[in-house]
Amino acid sequence: MSMQSWRYAASRNADGEGNISWNVRELYESDPGKPPAYTANAMGPFGETLQELRHDLRLMYADVLREDLPILDLTGGEPVLVAAAPQAEAPGGGRGGAGQDPAGEAQASLRRLRASDAGDVLRAFAPGTGMERQGSVGSPREAERYVAALLEPGSNRHPWAVVLQDRLVGLVCVNADAANRSGWFWYWMASETRGRGWTSRAAAAVANWALTALELERLELGHRVDNPASGGVARAAGFIREGTERAKFPIDGQRIDVATYGRLATDPWPGVAGLAFSEEA
Numbered sequence: 001m002s003m004q005s006w007r008y009a010a011s012r013n014a015d016g017e018g019n020i021s022w023n024v025r026e027l028y029e030s031d032p033g034k035p036p037a038y039t040a041n042a043m044g045p046f047g048e049t050l051q052e053l054r055h056d057l058r059l060m061y062a063d064v065l066r067e068d069l070p071i072l073d074l075t076g077g078e079p080v081l082v083a084a085a086p087q088a089e090a091p092g093g094g095r096g097g098a099g100q101d102p103a104g105e106a107q108a109s110l111r112r113l114r115a116s117d118a119g120d121v122l123r124a125f126a127p128g129t130g131m132e133r134q135g136s137v138g139s140p141r142e143a144e145r146y147v148a149a150l151l152e153p154g155s156n157r158h159p160w161a162v163v164l165q166d167r168l169v170g171l172v173c174v175n176a177d178a179a180n181r182s183g184w185f186w187y188w189m190a191s192e193t194r195g196r197g198w199t200s201r202a203a204a205a206v207a208n209w210a211l212t213a214l215e216l217e218r219l220e221l222g223h224r225v226d227n228p229a230s231g232g233v234a235r236a237a238g239f240i241r242e243g244t245e246r247a248k249f250p251i252d253g254q255r256i257d258v259a260t261y262g263r264l265a266t267d268p269w270p271g272v273a274g275l276a277f278s279e280e281a
Contacts, residue, residue, distance in 0.1 A: 110277030113159040118143040120168035124190040169193040172206040182218040200236035205274025222258045238270035239263040
């Protein structure tokens, strides 16, 4: 690896109390044929403000998404240069479209919602799928209106379709509040593709995107306490349980509590690998 200029390695650290800090070290060329060396002492933040630091970290994050970038393994006594993975996928969502898992099963991915997804939305809302609380979609016309409302020009909504071979099987959306730099976060998955971990991976990818690309500082969501699977998705995507809204909704003659969750831009990054996604519509 020829070093044409100085590069940097950033690591995120958490102490036993959950406090987060960043260590940034400079990399430089060492002896020929050996991996780059790195400075023993960590540097301070690049920018003088939180906004500047976020900008610099986003640039470094974009750099590590490059598939051809080797990895410097510092876990042993000596640094070892490891070849890049053929299709690296970062926690916030990787590159390209759908791939395959190690078992050879087709893998879901994320892309922007399209008007042409209305037919798949209608299928997802079929009777008996448990989608009644997600909206009223019982006809092609209602499906078209549901999608059109999410795609309305100038809307604060940012809907992402979870797709399998480019067919919509789920949805993750952020309703952004630009004035308060926050967003309401919600998601659903079609019944036939639940239980594969795709909802958690999609939610993690979109939440990471919203806190970086949109520069939001807080995301929040809620789910009925009788739907614990939704809470599992929230926790996997980095959200922290914050409280309970008692007797929030009347369902089948009974009022149901809602569990509330939040995720801050400063919270620990989730460990789940986000689905690959494409910004193209």
